[in-house]
Amino acid sequence: MDEKDSILNEEQTESDVQHDIQAGDNTEVETVEVEDIQQSDENVQSSHIEAEQQPAEDQIPAEDTVSEDDEDDIMFSDETENLLEAYDETLRDFEEGEIVKGVVIKIDRDEVMIDVGYKSEGYIPISEFGTDPDGTPRVKVGDAVDVYLLRKEDQDGLVVLSKEIADQKIVWDRIAEAHERGDSIQGRITKRIKGGLKVEIDNVKAFLPASQVELRPVQNFDKYIGKSLDMKVIKLSKRRRNIVLSRRVILEEERESKRQATLSTLEVGQVRDGIVKNITQFGAFIDLGGVDGLLHKSDMSWGRVNHPSEVVAVGDKVEVMILSVDAEASKISLGMKQKFADPWLSVETKYPIDSIVTGKVVSIVDYGAFIELEPGVEGLIHVSEMSWTRRVPHPSKVLKKGDEVQAKVLDIDPNKQKISLGLKQLQMNPWEALADRYPVGSKIIGRVRNLTDFGAFIEIEEGIDGLIHVSDLSWAKRAMNPSDVLKEGDQVEAIVLSIDPEKQRVSLGLKQIEPDPWIQVPEKYAIGSVVTGRIVNITNFGAFAKLEEGVEGLIHISELDEKHVDNPNEVVSIGDELELKVISLDPEERRIGLSLKEVKSDQERTVVNQYNDETRNDRTTLADVVGNSLKQPKDEEQEATEQDKTE
The missing domain is CATH 2.40.50.140 (Nucleic acid-binding proteins)
Known part of the structure; x- marks a missing residue:
């Protein structure tokens, strides 16, 4: 190396x-x-x-080199040597x-x-x-x-x-x-x-x-x-x-420095410029200069905001108001709508009750449609307020999102920020004229639209139904099932009993078509009389017998037979035609007490009496037989004696 x-x-x-x-x-x-x-x-x-x-x-x-020939000729003085040493x-x-x-x-x-x-x-x-x-x-x-x-x-x-x-x-x-x-x-x-x-x-x-x-x-x-x-x-x-x-270390230091500087100057109520940094489902994060604040979607507009992206986009420069600052937790709440006056403060003046307003359908739910009257102000048309007569299964059958509609203001609650609107109120209420077309006591003909446990709904005209309550199906006191009397789709004739336009109710009666048979019941079914009835219903306490249309009587289980009866079905059956005795009567309560055993007892008693009456005159008693039998020998003996005497 x-x-x-x-x-x-x-x-x-x-x-x-x-x-x-x-x-x-x-x-x-x-x-x-x-x-x-x-x-x-x-x-x-x-x-x-x-x-x-x-x-x-x-x-x-080359100029600094010395040839070998000249080398011996160079002489260094002491001074030169000293200079070289110093060098x-x-x-x-x-x-x-x-x-x-x-x-x-x-x-x-x-x-x-x-x-x-x-x-x-x-x-x-x-x-x-x-x-x-x-x-x-x-x-x-x-x-x-x-x-x-x-x-x-x-x-x-x-x-x-x-x-x-x-x-x-x-x-x-x-x-x-x-x-x-x-x-x-x-x-x-x-x-x-x-x-x-x-x-x-x-x-x-x-x-x-x-x-x-x-x-x-x-x-x-x-x-x-x-x-x-x-x-x-x-x-x-x-x-x-x-x-x-x-490089990130420097950026973090710069960010922290800017964050601290920004935090020290933030105050609630200030209006600041910021840049949209990120968007989420619930809001947007705004960079205020080294520190981020949350602009919740509920604070973006006084109007409806389904998603923050409807109002802002990443990179947008926005002006926001400081709503709250938590320096320790580094949490800052921001708002945009707060820069403007709350529109609900003037709704009572702008949209008085009974006034006609125009708005746009912004949302449809199962129970109604929300109408935007202005940004931040919405009213609800409840599904029940969409039509006087039509049965609306869902608001979307009447209105569509984005529709421009007119409606009537029904109620306002500024504190709860609620406005109730009505669509049907823009049309004449057919229920108000119903009493003129169908006065109480008049007869109507309608179609059985629906049967329930408590009665039958009869369609009088499109969108208007009347109810025949179960108690108005028959004059009989006994409660009956509407399906025993009527079938869906049947055309029936009924009497108008009452009309309530406010509650949109019509009461009808089926039994009122015929006079009340109970008026003559005391005369026709006196106590002690024997009547003919058909068994129409059997319960655990007895059996009901139909005497005529609208008139039924109860044969209590104790009146079915002389002997003890546990189950009425052991004695009678549905459809049996029986002779029954009236043992009690209460016209006001529409109750008739009937007895089968009394009729049987009376019948047995009658048979015995009749038998006795028929045999009283020609029957031979034992005494007569014995007497005759004793008398005949005596007479024969006397006759013989007399004959002997004659002889």
Whole structure:
């Protein structure tokens, strides 16, 4: 290994660089390409080796050489010797391995002669000075340059110098000082490599990891190539000639400085300019200058905001109001709508009740449609307020988002920010004229539209239904199922019992078509009378018998038979025609008590009585038989006696 190789530590390998870079940054990085550095150093090395191998006379000007013939003729005086000794003393200040000042005194095609104030000059390959794009060397006679003293004297008596090593050592010293003090240093981005960017600080190569370029991940690294950036050294190894840089550290420091400066001046109520930095589902983050604030979507506008992107976009410059500041938690709430007056403060004046308003449908939900009257002011048309007569299954069947509609203001609640609107109120209410068309007591004919447990809905006309309650299906007291009497789709005749236009209700009656049979029940079904009835319903407590249309009586289980009955079905069946005895009557409650066992008892009693009556006159009693049987022998004996006497 020669002198220059020792100084430049050319034993560094690519794996060494990779190891140190990864130790300095957690992200995946690529090794700094050291081939360029090594090639440059090899060029310097070869140049110096060639310079040392050249004959001494090629490096020393001809006019400074002395021929052998003249050598014996030169005589040095004592004064000359003293001067040479003094000159030698000045040379003792030079130490190998130092950077010394020199002056360019001559430029050849391949070399530059440098006078460093030593007893002999030194030569440096012209390639170490570099060239301009047109090939002109970047050095001229008279230039003062810093050079590195490799050796005071080679075998030819020349000083061995290097400008490249001097330049690198100066730069390395400057980089090391910046690293130690934490100062920034400027470098030029030269190449995109795996894991980051290659940087040149003067003629020293360094590495900028991808994670250290910006505060946020970078998608396009090519835009940095050729740019000079301020960076900080975060990893330094002179032995391995490894330098890792960070630009993000500087940006973070600048951001923190700006953040603190901004926070110290923020006050609630201030209006500030900011840049939209990021957009989320719930709002947008605004950069106020080093510190971010949240602009929630509910604070973007007094109107409806479905997504923040409807109001702002990334990069937009916006004007916002400071709503709250939490310096410790670094939380800032911002608002845009607060710059303007709350429109709800004047809604009662602008939209009085019963007034007709115009708006746009902005949202449709299951229970209605929201109408925007102005930005920030919306009213609701409930589904029940869309039509007087139509059954609206969903608001979308009547309105579509974006429709311009007129509506009537029904109610306003500024505190809850609610306005109730009506669509049907713009038309005549057919329920108000219904009583004129169908007065109470009149007959109507309608279609059975729906059956429920409590009655049947009859469609009187399109959109208007009347209800026949289960209690108005029959005059019978017993509750019955509407499906036992009516079927969906049937055309029926009913009586209008009542109309309530406000509640939109019509009560109908089916039993009222015929007179109330219970008026004559006390006369027709007196207590003790025997009637004929048909079993129409059986319960666990007895059986109901239909005496006539609208009149039914109950045969209690205890009145079914003389013997104990557990189940009425053991005695009677649906459809049986029976003779029954009326045992109780309550016309007001429409109740008739019937008895099957009483009829059976009466029938048995009648049969016995009838039998007795029929046999009383012609039946022979035992006494008569016995008496006759006793009398006949006596008479025969007397007759015989008398006959004997006669004889």
